[in-house]
Amino acid sequence: MSENEARQIERLKSLLSSQREAFQVERHRPIDQRKADIDKIADLTKNHAADIIAAISADYGVRSCAETQIAEIGFVISAAKHAKSHVAKWAKPKSASVPMTLAPGKAYVRREPKGVAGIVAPWNYPYQLAIAPLIAALSAGCRAIIKPSELTPQTAELIKRILAEAFDETQVAVVTGGPKVGEAFSAQKFDHLFYTGSTHVGRLVAMAAAENLVPVTLELGGKSPAILTEDYDPQDAASPLAWGKFFNAGQTCIAPDYVLAPRGQIDATADAVLGKVREFYADFATDADYTAIISDKHHARLTSMIEEARAAGTRILQPEGSDGGNARKLAPTVVVDPPLDSALMKEEIFGPVLPILPYDTIDDAIRFVNDRDHPLALYVYARDKDAARSVLERTISGGASVNASMLHMSVEGMPFGGVGASGQGAYHGEHGFLTFTHERAVFEAPKWHPSRLIAPPYGKMFDFISKLQSK
Secondary structure, eight states: OOHHHHHHHHHHHHHHHHHHHHHHHOSSOOHHHHHHHHHHHHHHHHHTHHHHHHHHHHHHSSOOHHHHIIIIIIHHHHHHHHHHHHHHHHHSOEEEOOOGGGOSOEEEEEEEEOSEEEEEOOSSSTTHHHHHHHHHHHHTTOEEEEEOOTTSHHHHHHHHHHHHHHOOTTTEEEOOOSHHHHHHHHTSOOSEEEEESOHHHHHHHHHHHHTTTOOEEEEOOOOOEEEEOTTSOHHHHHHHHHHHHHGGGGOOTTSOOEEEEEGGGHHHHHHHHHHHHHHHOSOTTTOTTSOOOSOHHHHHHHHHHHHHHHHTTOEEEOOSOOOTTOTTOOOOEEEESOOTTSHHHHSOOOSSEEEEEEESSHHHHHHHHHTSOOOSEEEEEOSSHHHHHHHHHTOOOSEEEESSSSGGGGOTTSOEEOOGGGEEOEESHHHHHHHTEEEEEEEEOOSSOGGGGGSSSOOHHHHHHHHHHHO
């Protein structure tokens, strides 16, 4: 462990202690102050939009400014607006009906902040995936410490600096550092730990949190399939598939990971997607709207996947061009029917490589999906709404979009999260508020309550009430 990492870990422990003390002083932050906190996030995002775009692009080598604007800045501002307009309603106690056997009395659920939240953010959307969970934590009245990814150091330092402009460290703080700091972070006794990243690291985070029985939200990933039904024209599917897959160069947890197309349409689907790539990017190598791969390591991993498929005799489709002087630019790639035992089909790709596989019947396609871990997202392309809904009814995924890619995650009123290996827990909107909230059940009895009649020694009154309960 380096000296800097050791310092950051000690700072982390000190911050956690000071935030705990501050929370004890103010356990129930007033709604108007929560709204003001959310406003601060929106204002910081607007005022530093150019800095955010520049920092993320510097970390990537090339990151599309348009993609940062819509997926980082615009997304965060929309989330803040939604939370501010709804937080007062979310925080109100919720009444519950009292059964006759417990009357008279009042039952309700108090929505109380859990305390101090830990947020571990990934590199692929380094601003959004640090700040959107923070909005949820602040709306719930919690305090928070954020650990950004070490793979986006300039963005991490920017987040640390701009949050310090608006928040005291006893309310919101940022700790930077590498894997050792991340390990120490996951092992702290937070009141809730929120992690976004890979399934492999997610398991380690869950194990570390379990030592202190810290509740966790795991936003993971997996191989999200897209299913084209027989009645859907590949030309119509090509645009949303190509946009969803090659946005941020495929470095998106809910990007379509592979496509299942009717056997007779597999080549047409592949050609249509590649055609859209050529429309989107006149020259991917020099186009500023086409994002680079985050690191040399990830670029090498993706290249190895492609070359393994090529060596197996698989058809590989790529637009013309080179890396344009940027060694981390990887061509948008379509792979037709790769071997099922290849890395492309065993691992989450997380890059601009789209396998397209054939199926003979829709039952075969559904069986293929169900034989694998539950994905974070599932996409169905069908003209027949009943056919699309049938696929949804027969599969399991964290979320889904019909005739579109990725759009379900942009609806703040719906939960966003995985299931099984793709994650646990959810956030966005009220679901994010509830993630950082303890719902405390309360029963208020009058000064004298009939329940005193059923105390030992048990007799006729106990028998009477017991029979009422059993009817």
